[in-house]
Amino acid sequence: MAKTGIGEAVARREDYRFLTGQGKYVDDINLFNQAHAWIVRSPFAHATINSIDKDDAAQMPGVVAIYTSEDFSGAGGVPCGWQVNNKDGSPMNEPKHPILAEGKVRHVGDPVALVIAQTRQQARNAAEAIIIDYTELAPAIDMKAALEPDSAVIHDEVGSNLCFDWELGDKAATEAAFEDAHHVTRLDLINNRLVANPMEPRAAIGDYDSSTGEYTLYTTSQNPHVIRLLMGAFVLNIPEHKLRVYAPDVGGGFGSKIYHYAEEAMMTWAAGQLKRPVKWTAERSESFMSDAHGRDHVTHVELALDENGKFLALRCNTLANMGAYLSTFAPCVPTYLHATLLAGQYTTPVIYCEIKAVFTNTVPVDAYRGAGRPEATYLIERVVDVAAREMNIDPAELRRRNFIQPDQFPYDTPVALTYDTGNYEATLDQAMEAADYSGFEARKREAAARGKLRGIGLSCYIEACGIAPSNVVGALGARAGLYEVATVRVNPTGSVTVLTGSHSHGQGHETTFAQVVSDMLGIDYDAVDIVHGDTAKVPFGMGTYGSRSIAVGGSAIYRSVEKVISKAKKIAAHLMEADVSDIEFENGEFKVAGTDKATAFGDVALTAYVPHNYPLEELEPGLEETSFYDPANFTYPAGTYICEVEIDPETGVVEVMSFHASDDFGNIINPMIVEGQVHGGLAQGIGQALLERCVYDEQGQLLTGSYMDYCMPRADDLPSFSVDTTVTACTHNPLGVKGCGEAGAIGSPPAIINAVVNALSDYNVTHIDMPATPMKVWQHLSNGRG
């Protein structure tokens, strides 16, 4: 029999349906009497809407309804789920984010009108017949310029484009440390704006049952319960028991499908108005201009060191782009997911960070794979690398001198986190060995003989997964709890249905979670089914993002299985006429200690549902348990990535020759799935470092609005990855797991840029902004030659 327990590389059970075209995505769902929506979007970055003439459009064939902002006057705006306060304690500016633009458009793609017709084609035709009279306004695109007094103001009620001005750390102590420093390294860098580009564009179907008053929203979401909460309570005023949100198979999210989007509310509301289902599926070009974008930080960072290279202090200030409106979790990304990570793997004693969040006439920016942690890792690992070069210390050695040591855990950083465990030097050593770090000079010479410039770069990242506990994040401004929920339902014949609040949109939960449950219960892996994504089935849940599914969702499942076993032991004790304290559970059997008496898990399950011989006076029938697991802390995966690149000096083309990743994810349930997650993260990190960038022109037009200009990484852009792991088990969750979903995207960009800069070291290049495109590299080479 195939091994399917914890730690086994079980093939993903969901892949058969995905690979044979049998996945069921929102766009695959078609309901009886369904109408189709087309959304009219702003062609301008910033403009007032003088008038909208929909008379001609309303007469077009097949048109069912045309809605504009007045129709949504009874609805709330799209809510923001996190409040960040300014330095002085006052709350951030939180302007209204209307469902449809109210008198003004604020980015290209801002929804202005909703057209519903019998067919999608008819809706689109009618949309073209709507006459909208705009007056273009000067846009605010560049963040620095947007904060100048003469900038156009995007939200009149705010009065400026500043969302918040926030700080973290001990400013005075940091300044004092800089004054006494032997050496200070300074660096200006940009963390480039990205578009998430999941394979499946967003889609939504609203449905309304007038006989029960129940709404259903089918949507491409990473967290259907959160959407039910936000949309029901804050936008449409539909109570939970009358609103079902169902996110079936979802084709990738990378963060962009966490948020509540206006289109979800539009479809749900319109279905109620029209008493018929209404469907919308984004075109790819719509995704580019309406899915939340990622990153987009402009940072100045300084690192103070003593004469031995010990880090004395770090300070940075960052402008973080919020886009035109606050997306669901946008304010927490540059603050609590970024500034709190600025200690990295190091003992830097004092850190101070200032963040200004800025509104611009661009698509809202929110969490994208890594969310704040890639930005933190990038600035730390770049400035450390520059410092190593300035002080003529090997980059690996400089990092080694500053690592938090294994005996220092739990370790309180100066930026609010407590790392529970880790062994950074062991991971560095393993990576250097695997990447043959010491053999680099020979490879560099060999490359030079071929006319190529070879460089090596490393990055030692830390990340924080499973953001928690709820009371702490609540104090930091989260407007939701961050626990996870699981129900483990043992069916009468002993099969198990697991209802999880985690949501799988490519992560392989159906396999991983089934491994955990079958292993714990000693039952057949195929006897365990994982159900997710449907608020009508799953009790509650906070969804999947921030690499939280195994650490938080998995722990909730673990707790529920423990409860099931505990109850089952009582039933088994009754059946075998033994004391419950003598019951042992092993390999799917309940045994009476010291005897040969045993009863199988399936018999206990059947007894629970056919309770003829059952302690009914003490115990309810049935065998189903639910847990709300609220973690005690974040988990802290960490690792070392080493990259080698070769640059063609004639063209500036960078080729990634090798990439080694050593990660400490704690205990691992399915190593194949973990490796796949690392590969995907590395691909996105290489994409950010070398290929991807979202570019607006000065008028706020999106220049990279399609794959003709937005460069997604493809297989031939990537090397064959080399990955391995080290293990320090998480100390505060039952499985000892940390999470692996984002690490690759967090740790890789600085490793690549460090390698590129290393390759260019003879050309007087100390920094190159991402993405290191051929032209940019060539320009640096040309300047260096000059």
Place this chain on the structure above:
Amino acid sequence: MYQFAYHHPDNLNQAKELLTAEESKPIAGGMTLIPTLKQRLAAYESLVDLSSIAELQGISETSESIRIGAMTTHSDVHHSDTIKTKIPALSHLAGSIGDVQVRNRGTLGGSIANADPAADYPAAVVGLGATIHTAERDIAADNFFTALFETALKENEIITAVSFPVPEKAGYAKFANPASRYAIVGVMAVKTRSGIRVAVTGAAGSVFRVPEMEQALGDAFTADAVRGIAVSSAEFNSDMHATADYRGHLVSVMAARAVDAANA
């Protein structure tokens, strides 16, 4: 896309007849036309699909040239044994266009009729000194591409085939846009029986020849002969992927690589 009538005639005369209708347009592989229609950037009353017309298909060889039917796909050009043997650079070029799906649908005739400034085929047509055959006449390559997305073709004039003279040697080197994989700069360097031809695509609004390089290569057909020759980039395209300066630099680099490929 807007609605249109779809015709798929099986002979050239029928196609010509259909194309006399108002707002009609021939469609070859549709690799540019279909996305344009889907984005509603263009609309036609009718499309005349040329893919069922036998006269537009096939690769044939004469003693001094290879004739390729206009509706031959990039994939068929790439994989043709005749072309691999006689003009390997052309096979290589066809195999570098787009991706597998594009190469399986896109055609030689469709590409050159569209005259995208970043397409690969114009470099081959001009570099190899090909002749474009239409249903009405023959057009020399040097007279075919007239401007950005413009050719010597009259309205709805159908290309039937292109004849490529077999060169002594030829090489194609392309610097692809990392996103679209179209040519930012593509250079075809050819030693023909009647002289040297160097054609550049991607850099400017339309494919062009580089007389200075042709002269230098006439003296010595080596990469070094062109590496130092700077072309004026004053009229070159400039965008976020490549400034005119960078394109100018790449013309010299790619020309040298094209010569290396020809000599390999």
